[in-house]
Amino acid sequence: MARRRYSSTLNTPPTEPKANETTTKLAIAGAIFAIGIGVGIALSTLNPTPRTVDAIRLDNLAPSRDFCNNYGASAMVMSSRVYVTLNPFNVFISQAEPVPGCVVLPNNWNLLLQKNVIKEADIRQCKDRMNTFGFTGDLEKSPNVDCIYESKDATEKFTNGLPAAPSPSPQP
Template identity: 50%
Template sequence: MKRRSKSPYAYSEPSPNRGRGYDSRKSSSFLDGINYTLAAICAGIFILGIGVGIALSSGQASNSPNVVSREVIDRAAPNPELCAQFGASAIVSDMRVFITMNPFNVYVTQPNMRPGCVLRRNNWSILEKQNLVTDQDVRQCKNRMNTFGFTGPLEASPKIECIYQNDSAGNLFLNPPGSTAPNETENF
């Protein structure tokens, strides 16, 4: 009988370090001690924390100085029911610009922001019935294809002005360069 030759591979011989209960995996790794269930629970808590943080930071407080939605602007408008039915609520910015020619510089005052309302052209009769605009005001505004906007409640002394709808610049938030502009659905 022929004897078998010794195998050249080390795996066939028992290692001196191997004893009973020896685990061949590395025992120094941090991840070895973490259970998959524990990792899933930690990940779930992390995601839940992010969700709660987003919900709390985007929620509205009634006395918050931030305007975060169209509904807040609609409620703050003068005569909100009338404005929603016959026009649109607006944020009115009063600002003055000073331009010097020599040297050429532009100076701007701090804008004053307040709620306002823009009436549609076919609803000017509301202002006429309350004697807030004259026939001459209506004629001048109509000749320039403009409309009326106001700040302050109509029952008190509102500031009413003939305003022009300026679409020349477009809305760069909705129309980034290179994209096509959406069609206007509402002209005032």
């Protein structure tokens, strides 16, 4: 009959890991965590496809980019045409295509005057009706400049959400 051999390691008590090993493991885990956060932030700011639009990409696509970034704000411009028939009454809307544009701050209108894209009469008319100018296309070539107004209602709905529905009043 063969003799069984017993390992001497079974009878020894487990040893505590050294403090140096624990510190090393914590440092490695912390480094992996920090790298993960860094990679996550980097990936969230990238535009993986040209169909993804964020503020940085919009600023880069703005017409006359330096002018727009210094004297206004980049914007997406949507142009659409509405056709209304009266007999029978129908409303048809063409598909809107977003185009990069720029909204010029009112205190920078004189720069548009210097570039000869607007006239004094345009400024007077725009001040009376609306509040600023916006354009698409390169300012040095042939931009399309419009007098535009800021829709406070749309801004509030976008930033604050839709107002709560009114509650029904009790019937007496």
